Amino acid sequence: MPDINITEGRADRSEVTLTASGATTDPATTTAGSDEAPDALVDRLLAPGGVTAVFQPVVRVADGAVVGYEALARAPHLPGVSPATWLDTADQTGRRDEVELACIEAAFAAGPPPDGALLFLNVSPDVALHPHLPGLVNPRTRTVIEVTEHVAVDDYAPLLTALGSLRAHGALVAVDDVGAGYASMAHVLQLSPSFVKIDISLVRGLHQDPRRRALVEALQAFAAAIGAVTIAEGVETEAELRELKALGVDLAQGYLLSRPQEPWAHLAPQARQVLSPDEPAPEPADTDQLAAAIADADDAAAACEVVSRFLAHHGGLLPSIYLEHGGVLRCQSRRGQWLVMDGLHPGSGITGASFADNTEILCADVRADPRYRLAVPGVCSEYAVPLRVGGRAVGVLNVDALAPLLPAHSQLVRTCATLLEQRLGALRAAGSPESTLHRLSRLVPTLAKAATVAELYQATLSAVAELTGFDSGCVWRFDDGAPVVAATHGPHAAAVATLGSGDVSELRTLVSALSSCYSGGTDLSLSVPPTHVLRERGVRGVVLVPIRDGWSLTDMLTVTSATTTSVAADTIEAVEALCLQAGSRVAALRRVEQLEALTPSASEGTAGSAGPSSSGSSRSRATRRPLAPTTPRVGVPSPRGPGSPS
Numbered sequence: 001m002p003d004i005n006i007t008e009g010r011a012d013r014s015e016v017t018l019t020a021s022g023a024t025t026d027p028a029t030t031t032a033g034s035d036e037a038p039d040a041l042v043d044r045l046l047a048p049g050g051v052t053a054v055f056q057p058v059v060r061v062a063d064g065a066v067v068g069y070e071a072l073a074r075a076p077h078l079p080g081v082s083p084a085t086w087l088d089t090a091d092q093t094g095r096r097d098e099v100e101l102a103c104i105e106a107a108f109a110a111g112p113p114p115d116g117a118l119l120f121l122n123v124s125p126d127v128a129l130h131p132h133l134p135g136l137v138n139p140r141t142r143t144v145i146e147v148t149e150h151v152a153v154d155d156y157a158p159l160l161t162a163l164g165s166l167r168a169h170g171a172l173v174a175v176d177d178v179g180a181g182y183a184s185m186a187h188v189l190q191l192s193p194s195f196v197k198i199d200i201s202l203v204r205g206l207h208q209d210p211r212r213r214a215l216v217e218a219l220q221a222f223a224a225a226i227g228a229v230t231i232a233e234g235v236e237t238e239a240e241l242r243e244l245k246a247l248g249v250d251l252a253q254g255y256l257l258s259r260p261q262e263p264w265a266h267l268a269p270q271a272r273q274v275l276s277p278d279e280p281a282p283e284p285a286d287t288d289q290l291a292a293a294i295a296d297a298d299d300a301a302a303a304c305e306v307v308s309r310f311l312a313h314h315g316g317l318l319p320s321i322y323l324e325h326g327g328v329l330r331c332q333s334r335r336g337q338w339l340v341m342d343g344l345h346p347g348s349g350i351t352g353a354s355f356a357d358n359t360e361i362l363c364a365d366v367r368a369d370p371r372y373r374l375a376v377p378g379v380c381s382e383y384a385v386p387l388r389v390g391g392r393a394v395g396v397l398n399v400d401a402l403a404p405l406l407p408a409h410s411q412l413v414r415t416c417a418t419l420l421e422q423r424l425g426a427l428r429a430a431g432s433p434e435s436t437l438h439r440l441s442r443l444v445p446t447l448a449k450a451a452t453v454a455e456l457y458q459a460t461l462s463a464v465a466e467l468t469g470f471d472s473g474c475v476w477r478f479d480d481g482a483p484v485v486a487a488t489h490g491p492h493a494a495a496v497a498t499l500g501s502g503d504v505s506e507l508r509t510l511v512s513a514l515s516s517c518y519s520g521g522t523d524l525s526l527s528v529p530p531t532h533v534l535r536e537r538g539v540r541g542v543v544l545v546p547i548r549d550g551w552s553l554t555d556m557l558t559v560t561s562a563t564t565t566s567v568a569a570d571t572i573e574a575v576e577a578l579c580l581q582a583g584s585r586v587a588a589l590r591r592v593e594q595l596e597a598l599t600p601s602a603s604e605g606t607a608g609s610a611g612p613s614s615s616g617s618s619r620s621r622a623t624r625r626p627l628a629p630t631t632p633r634v635g636v637p638s639p640r641g642p643g644s645p646s
Contacts, residue, residue, distance in 0.1 A: 038089045044077055045086060045099050051075055053106040054260040055113075057267060058120060058231060058253045060403055061245045064267050064275035067380075067403035068118030068144065070253060071107035072260045100127045104136050110263045112141040116365065116380060117264075118402075120144045120174065125153050128162050137171060146174040147191060156190045161536075163191065168532040174231070179215065185222075194402075196223045198249070200234025207243040217247050224313045227335050229402060241274050248313065287415060294423045301569060303423045304332035307416045311335070311399065314412060318379070318402075321420070322351060323387070323395035325573060328515050329355055332395075332569055340525075341373055342572055343515025349373040351398045354384035358393040360414075364404060374528060381405045385417045389425045439467060440574045447581055453589045457487035460582040464559050464575050465489060468543055468567050472496075473559035475547075476504055483508070486555065495537040496558050506530035508556055511546045515576050518543040521566035534560065541565040545576060547583045555586065 036044070044050050051073055058068040073083045083103075090099040104121055113119055119141050127133060128147065137143055145166055153159060163173055174195035175188050179202045188196060198219055206212035216232070223230045232244050235254030244252055257271040267275075290310050297303035304321040311319040312335035320334035322344065329344040329352060341349065346356035350371045354361045363382045366372040372382060379400045387395040397417045401409070443463040450456035461473045472490030474497045476483040483504040485497050499507075507530055511517050519525035519541045526535035526542065534542055539560045547555035557579055567575075 038093045042090050042093050042095050051102045051106045056253055056260040057258045057265050058251050059257045061252050063406050064272050069113050070120040073103040097127050108138045114264055118142045118144050120146045122146050122148050124148055125159050144172045144174050146176050148176045167527040168529055196228050197231045197233055203232045203234050207239040238274050291419050294419050300427055301332045307420050308333040308335050318400040320398045340518050340520045348513050350382050350384050351396045354386050355393050355396050358386050360385050387421050456585055461489035463578055467571055467574055470559040470561040476556045503533045511544050516545045516572055518567050519565050538562055545579045547579050549587045
């Protein structure tokens, strides 16, 4: 019979069951396949060694690499009884959660899978909420919480909170049995999983059924669009596996690939022959269409978006594309990253290092490279390719992957980089206007009108909120390193203004080497530490911008939204320009306040008419000079422009 995972298949409680002798019995007093009373059976399951685990490989369809293992429960003293039966018995006694937790503990007892492979754990919604679950999850193991659902979830809020906490500690989430039972598309949308497991009912015989094939194809396209990876369950024939490979399904598991075994099983020879990993992957037939789509792009951002969309449909790749603007790398497009690391300085992270050295960087294991910066949990490999125009690096095409990258993946990324370079060169020759220039030019004078630091921060928060469409915000000042709330804006400002000093300090560290950091456009964006503290306070979208006196970070601005998660890249550049202007003005105004505090009251008129103005102007020019390269890109007035101290 097919294997059953640790939470599958609750039997109808009104059903009459049979003992081993064949006599009709009451399920409330005995258990199918056992003469034990339900409570006694559950006691044996919870005793040491009462539950063990076997593991079934999860295999990448592109090459047959084992990228993970799903843990499946067994009860050694009940060899003829399926897990679904004794889990149902535990349910009858009100102790199902205890048994499920014992199954999870047995899975971790085997230790981390080899080569950094993922460990998939079946978890029912009730157990996902159990306070003991986080303590069982081994931080050394790359864990996937596979949410199994055979009854409807009435309230998603507690479940999302529990999964968010697990995600914050590095776990990923999968939705099981998509296409069957209660695992509807609405369920997938609520949970925003990293893996979508296609139910066996859609996989079985899909090579002979156009309807099943169409559904699987649609699920693959949907998963790619939300940055998730597909897993086909229950693959049992070579014809099914070939069809899944033709459809571009990312991963697969089933008896054809390997039966569940003791740790750790390998890919079966029969499946390896189908997947043919020793043969080079053919060049995708749609690169000609990609070239045509890139050539039709009207600007650099649109060309980057075409490439990101294309790569996201190939083997579970998570692309992000950066272009250099004003001396820093600006994110133009991405797929799958929960948090956008924007304004990267050359040399910062693997992406920045690729740009600074003008060379490709292939990191097979990100855990071994200290330059790696976490943007989404579970990443195994990263590949960064510099984008060159006229021989000079102008950006980076970066790809993250949840499994080791194939040579065919690397070649595909290089092909995309070449096509993108050609279009960027043509666009740079033609020139393109900045779309947010008029909004920026209208808002900059509002900062110049501020007469005090407090007024300046209120004006800056209001202007940034208008640019982004976010409704609330806060500015922190760092006095001797300790954060102090300097200004707030909007109806939900308390969500960030009341953060603890430790949380604020971690956010400051996050942006210390960036020009900004902002949410990536999905509800997973704020699952990455340290931004998860904002999500716990009801924030869905955030923009964090350091404010600097020269290159020294003195303040930090944050704007948030409870409804919106995404911000356009050109808007972020405008926000940074405003904060650059604000930083220069703050430096000048603080200098004025310092001088006024030292000036005798009898001389206030003289000091106000000459001394502070001259000092403020000198200070403003001194603090702006290191950041000058970033100013022309968005039309920020020069230090002697309107509103500057003179």
